[in-house]
Amino acid sequence: MSAADGVLAPATRQAIRVKHFVRGALVTGDAVRHTSRDLGVDFTTPAIDLDALIAPRSEMPPLFDTKLADIVDFLVETGARLDLDRNPYLQESLEFVAATNPLPRRIVESLFRRARQFLTRDALMASMHANFPDLRCFDEWVERTDAHGQSAALRAFPPRLIHMLAGNSPASCISSIAQGAMLKAVNVFKMPSSDPFSCVAVLRTMADIDSGHPVVKSMSAVYWRGGDERIERTIYRPQYFNRIIAWGGGSAIDNVIRYLSPGLQLLSFDPKTSISMIGPEAFQSSAAIAQVAEAAAEDVTTFNQEACLASRILFVEGAPGGVEEFCEKLQQRMGVDRPLASAVAPLPPAELREEIDMLKLMEGEAKVWGKFDGRGMVILTGEPVEFHPTGKIANVVHVRKLEDAIRHVNVATQTVGIYPEATKVRLRDRLANAGAQRVVRLGSASKHVGGAPHDAMFPLQRLVHWMSQENA
Amino acid sequence: MGACVERLTKLVDDPERFAIPYTDLRAAQIAAMNERFQERKQRIKLLAHRAREAGVGEIRSREDMVPLLFPHTAYKSYPESFLSEQKWDRLGKWLGTISPYPIAPIETGDIGGIDEWIGRLESKGHYISCSSGTTGKSAMLLASGADMQWSRRDTVGVFSWGSGVQPARDRRMFGVAPIAHVPKNVTIAEAQAAAFGDPRFVPFRLPVPPITVGQLTKMVVLRKAMAEGSARPGDIAEFEATSKARQESLENAMAIAAEALIAARADKLYISGLWNALYQVAKLVREKGFGAKDFHPDNCIYVGGGLKRALLPPDYQQFVHETFNIPAERNFQNYSMQELNSGMPRCQQGGRYHVPPWMVPFLLNKQGDALLPHAAGELEGRAAFFDLALDGRWNGVISGDKISLDLSACKCGAKSPSIRDNIVRYADLEGDDKIGCAGTVDAYVRGLS
Numbered sequence: 001m002s003a004a005d006g007v008l009a010p011a012t013r014q015a016i017r018v019k020h021f022v023r024g025a026l027v028t029g030d031a032v033r034h035t036s037r038d039l040g041v042d043f044t045t046p047a048i049d050l051d052a053l054i055a056p057r058s059e060m061p062p063l064f065d066t067k068l069a070d071i072v073d074f075l076v077e078t079g080a081r082l083d084l085d086r087n088p089y090l091q092e093s094l095e096f097v098a099a100t101n102p103l104p105r106r107i108v109e110s111l112f113r114r115a116r117q118f119l120t121r122d123a124l125m126a127s128m129h130a131n132f133p134d135l136r137c138f139d140e141w142v143e144r145t146d147a148h149g150q151s152a153a154l155r156a157f158p159p160r161l162i163h164m165l166a167g168n169s170p171a172s173c174i175s176s177i178a179q180g181a182m183l184k185a186v187n188v189f190k191m192p193s194s195d196p197f198s199c200v201a202v203l204r205t206m207a208d209i210d211s212g213h214p215v216v217k218s219m220s221a222v223y224w225r226g227g228d229e230r231i232e233r234t235i236y237r238p239q240y241f242n243r244i245i246a247w248g249g250g251s252a253i254d255n256v257i258r259y260l261s262p263g264l265q266l267l268s269f270d271p272k273t274s275i276s277m278i279g280p281e282a283f284q285s286s287a288a289i290a291q292v293a294e295a296a297a298e299d300v301t302t303f304n305q306e307a308c309l310a311s312r313i314l315f316v317e318g319a320p321g322g323v324e325e326f327c328e329k330l331q332q333r334m335g336v337d338r339p340l341a342s343a344v345a346p347l348p349p350a351e352l353r354e355e356i357d358m359l360k361l362m363e364g365e366a367k368v369w370g371k372f373d374g375r376g377m378v379i380l381t382g383e384p385v386e387f388h389p390t391g392k393i394a395n396v397v398h399v400r401k402l403e404d405a406i407r408h409v410n411v412a413t414q415t416v417g418i419y420p421e422a423t424k425v426r427l428r429d430r431l432a433n434a435g436a437q438r439v440v441r442l443g444s445a446s447k448h449v450g451g452a453p454h455d456a457m458f459p460l461q462r463l464v465h466w467m468s469q470e471n472a
Numbered sequence: 473m474g475a476c477v478e479r480l481t482k483l484v485d486d487p488e489r490f491a492i493p494y495t496d497l498r499a500a501q502i503a504a505m506n507e508r509f510q511e512r513k514q515r516i517k518l519l520a521h522r523a524r525e526a527g528v529g530e531i532r533s534r535e536d537m538v539p540l541l542f543p544h545t546a547y548k549s550y551p552e553s554f555l556s557e558q559k560w561d562r563l564g565k566w567l568g569t570i571s572p573y574p575i576a577p578i579e580t581g582d583i584g585g586i587d588e589w590i591g592r593l594e595s596k597g598h599y600i601s602c603s604s605g606t607t608g609k610s611a612m613l614l615a616s617g618a619d620m621q622w623s624r625r626d627t628v629g630v631f632s633w634g635s636g637v638q639p640a641r642d643r644r645m646f647g648v649a650p651i652a653h654v655p656k657n658v659t660i661a662e663a664q665a666a667a668f669g670d671p672r673f674v675p676f677r678l679p680v681p682p683i684t685v686g687q688l689t690k691m692v693v694l695r696k697a698m699a700e701g702s703a704r705p706g707d708i709a710e711f712e713a714t715s716k717a718r719q720e721s722l723e724n725a726m727a728i729a730a731e732a733l734i735a736a737r738a739d740k741l742y743i744s745g746l747w748n749a750l751y752q753v754a755k756l757v758r759e760k761g762f763g764a765k766d767f768h769p770d771n772c773i774y775v776g777g778g779l780k781r782a783l784l785p786p787d788y789q790q791f792v793h794e795t796f797n798i799p800a801e802r803n804f805q806n807y808s809m810q811e812l813n814s815g816m817p818r819c820q821q822g823g824r825y826h827v828p829p830w831m832v833p834f835l836l837n838k839q840g841d842a843l844l845p846h847a848a849g850e851l852e853g854r855a856a857f858f859d860l861a862l863d864g865r866w867n868g869v870i871s872g873d874k875i876s877l878d879l880s881a882c883k884c885g886a887k888s889p890s891i892r893d894n895i896v897r898y899a900d901l902e903g904d905d906k907i908g909c910a911g912t913v914d915a916y917v918r919g920l921s
Contacts, residue, residue: 168908248909271911308909350840351545358549361517361569362562386551390910410701412913435701 015042016096018196021203022052024217036100036193045223054240055186061158062217063184068138072124074215075178079119081205084112089204093197097170101194108170110339115171130451131460150472157465158184159242166247167192168306173199181215189221196223226252238263269455272308272414277315277402279423283322293326295443297333299417300394301341302446309415309445312389314396315405327378327396331369334376344374348391355387409434417442474507477860480830490826490886494879501832504860506531508867516866517569538843541856541868544811547611556693560589571614587686601654602685603810616864619813624663626814634817635804637772639667644736645675648729648753649745653682668742676732680725699913730756737766744774748782754795767797811869813862822883824890832858835877840870850878872897
């Protein structure tokens with residue numbers, strides 16, 4: 001060993017100090033050192049005091065007696081304070097997230113600026129109304145009588161939740177915090193290594209409004225390395241939690257599954273992939289092609305194609321000349337800056353390069369537009385490529401009829417962006433049968449209609465503890 | 473083979489081949505790499521493409537070679553549907569992009585499966601070995617007859633250097649691993665038996681049907697059908713029944729191997745296998761009440777590959793050695809990979825893997841796209857190698873391994889570069905902390921791993 005040469009000794013790097021938030025109180029310390037999963041950035045966290053983290057069942061949930069309307073008021077007030085230009089906690093966490101997250105700083109900033117849009121009264125109430133027929137259940141026991149004249153009362157009782165936040169979408173913690181608050185839940189947020197900051201920043205903003213507010217008292221946000229048995233084996237028990245909410249798929253979920261048992265259920269938002277379908281109407285003029293290429297580029301590049309709703313495979317039906325012109329324009333439009341996409345994005349994984357090079361070298365397999373330079377590539381084939389397009393790679397698949405593409409829709413398909421409008425209606429039943437969850441306008445994959453289901457379900461109803469008082 | 477390459481590869485039989493310090497080899501290795509590059513840059517399509525993109529026309533330094541090294545994934549870049557839909561002509565065309573020799577035309581109309589396709593190519597001098605990707609795609613590694621001959625020579629030399637065992641044809645051979653029946657494995661097994669095996673005994677082979685590439689890829693093909701939703705319950709049930717039967721037959725074979733080893737305990741043995749199989753057999757031998765005291769004191773052991781993610785107790789190596797009475801100085805380990813044609817034996821005193829003169833080691837950054845500055849001492853990085861001995865495909869490959877390479881002399885006295893015995897795969901370092909909303913249908917396929 002030649003440590004004397006200094007070659008083996010890693011440079012002493014300054015680790016970022018991650019703060020925890022435990023049931024309303026900020027916790028600092030640097031007892032544990034970690035390395036972030038994606039970019040290998042070092043950070044430290046305080047030790048986790050599990051007794052402090054887990055609220056005993058002998059205590060009533062802090063939010064039990066708070067009216068839903070008051071909770072919504074508090075969330076709206078929080079939203080007003082989550083202004084990146086004025087909020088020092090957000091500003092600080094933006095810098096840290098930019099260091100630990102693969103998304104470029106500018107996109108993280110866009111996400112931070114947008115996230116508060118969910119914290120408006122309209123948006124919050126739309127999601128509650130979509131999930132629950134009668135919101136009075138949150139504030140009182142709601143009486144009802146069955147067909148035989150027997151009376152009962154129903155209450156949406158606060159659940160105990162662990163939220164496993166997704167690593168690929170910083171600031172998505174804001175909607176999770178809001179949902180947890182409106183359900184009056186006792187909440188633990190397990191932060192991802194690519195963003196162990198923003199959740200605490202939001203909670204600190206809340207604590208500044210009113211440190212004793214029951215919403216604040218019902219929230220904890222901590223980081224431990226996913227799979228850390230010392231923590232997970234101890235706390236993943238129905239005595240402590242009702243539900244684990246996993247915002248995505250991946251190895252972190254495989255760990256959790258081991259601990260599921262009667263009384264402790266997993267609500268997982270599964271790992272998904274998205275596609276587009278474009279009919280012959282798109283290829284009838286250069287003007288139409290340009291417009292459709294722009295819409296398709298919007299869907300392909302969203303989150304630099306890191307998100308589930310980003311389109312990866314685009315099935316097209318139309319004349320070959322028009323399709324090739326579309327491919328060329330699509331590639332050009334993939335190389336521009338957008339609020340949620342970079343003109344030059346991080347490169348795709350190296351093994352994709354091998355596969356794409358090979359398609360190019362084997363004549364007759366594919367036509368390729370663009371280079372391996374982060375500006376986006378378009379690959380035109382007759383069958384979908386067998387790798388997972390990522391890092392701004394669009395696979396345009398030329399099909400005889402769009403109906404022929406339905407066999408490529410499967411249980412992992414989330415969003416299908418369709419052009420033109422009428423085709424959406426024509427295909428939607430068969431798409432649903434194959435597994436798809438959402439048909440949208442081409443170019444609108446990342447826009448959402450308030451109160452829409454998520455992952456083919458209304459998740460909030462599955463989180464509450466429905467308590468029934470019966471007088472039969 | 474050019475003169476510069478031959479100057480280094482002819483050292484294969486030189487007992488002092490690991491005595492040459494890296495500094496003495498550097499210039500000769502660069503010249504030899506350039507020679508290989510010049511003779512192949514027009515012949516291997518993928519290499520020509522890479523050279524054009526990188527603007528490299530000549531190798532004047534190690535840096536020049538970096539953009540031309542093929543990632544190990546290049547050998548998995550064929551579309552899986554070529555296999556699952558039996559598109560043999562297109563698979564042949566794919567081979568043509570990585571082969572320095574034109575792929576001889578073969579009749580494909582009547583081919584029933586990949587084993588037949590491989591067999592037909594073999595009869596034309598193209599030897600294809602597949603890595604046994606457990607869930608993912610197998611790499612398809614093309615080699616030539618010259619590569620098979622080289623393997624035959626190299627493997628004997630490597631084992632002899634690393635274990636101190638002379639090729640005296642005085643050992644009873646025991647193969648106790650279910651090893652894939654691919655040309656490279658078969659060649660190595662034959663060469664070892666011919667060099668070390670006592671001709672009075674028939675070498676023991678685990679009595680299981682050979683594991684062919686067709687069997688290895690069957691699972692991959694079924695996985696794809698399951699993901700697409702086109703696999704029927706009957707297909708899955710049949711596959712599971714076959715897997716179960718194979719597992720049972722393997723367990724029977726292990727019991728037979730244990731009995732045979734016990735019966736041969738008085739003879740001088742050469743035991744080969746993978747750690748998992750060796751451990752299972754050793755356990756059976758112990759259960760029958762036999763151990764070190766019963767076996768010959770000069771037994772030796774050849775272990776191929778790493779743990780392959782098998783879960784074994786921490787003292788598994790010691791347990792195997794003690795069971796079969798393997799003396800400490802016979803503890804042989806070899807670092808190599810299907811992607812290379814030569815081995816790197818571990819020395820007894822330093823416990824390090826030694827790099828032969830015809831193998832040019834590169835330490836790259838984690839991404840595998842830049843050479844780490846490394847003039848002396850030990851440094852950690854992604855392993856890449858240029859195996860000058862390779863004939864049937866491009867010599868330069870970037871591995872998935874993280875290694876510590878030392879350019880200075882080893883404790884054992886050998887002056888060649890050497891690799892610390894702490895090799896890990898980058899893929900295994902990823903950890904299990906990942907969560908994200910984007911994913912593929914692979915996450916929805918259960919039970920095929």
